[in-house]
Amino acid sequence: MRLEGRFFDGASSRSHRASVLVEDGCARVEGASGDALLPAVELERLEFSSRVGNTPRFLRFPGGGSFETDDNDAVDRLSAPSSSVGGFAHRLESKLRYVLIGLLVAVAFVWGSVQWGVPALARIAAFSLPAEVTGHAERMALEIMDRQLFEPSRLPQEEQARLLAVFAPLTEDAAQDPPVRVLFRAAAGPLGANALALPAGTVVLTDPLVQLAQHDEELVGVLAHEIGHIRHRHAMRSSLQASFVGLVATLVVGDVSSVSSIVTALPLILTQLGYSRAFEREADQYAVETLRRHGIGTQPFVDILQRLDPSGDEKGAYLSTHPPTPERVRRILSGAKGLTP
């Protein structure tokens, strides 16, 4: 067998056109005119570079010389001479190993992107959306919910006005962006005692929630939590995370209103799917800080949470969208410090 290629003597960087003649288990490097450039060497003493696609291969000789050739198949035959079956198994095995490593890297990359990349991008997108766009998404989502889930509130006008005055210190905080407004709705169907934060600053309190409260400060606590969801843009972030297409469109075109999936996902997230535990912790942390700033204790907030969930297990609509109450209560009463990730 003869392989054509180039020979490097290991001492200078010059290469010579050469060939390797393989005979009787020995390899002999010959120059263009057939002269021996190296004495014959047993094949076992050669090192073969491994095959990477169709890139040239090297045969390394004991004295430091090396021979480069494009004849990959011949090198494969030389480097796996013992048996063709063994050689085939070896090649298959080494290829499988590359495939498996590649697969693992791909899976890790996708998992990492979903775990960190998508939420990070959704956060950037949600905070960079112009107010008109979130306003549009909010109006569409509220329209859908008003058609399917809500009825006009049956709370007397004076009671609504009185509560809005109670909420004023929180809703009229000058630093609010976007500004917060509170709406009351009777909840048809399974929504029950509940509170929802829409993306552009609207908080909906249901009549049963208002009736459940024994003190106004309890509702102020719930409102502070919902404002936390608004401040942290949780509604848009959740929708964007849920709709990869919507996320890409938002990042590239800067317009979410053209992606109807985001708008239609909002009511579902707000009323059934709920936010991630991390988002709920952020909203609770915001509530604790806000109540402190306004000189209101956290106990009334805890009281209404426990009344929403007297048994401490997860039942009911509000609880299906919120973490278990005992865990939250512990965190809120401890000031939510150091426990939020």
Ligand SMILES: [Zn+2]
């Ligand atoms: Zn919440």
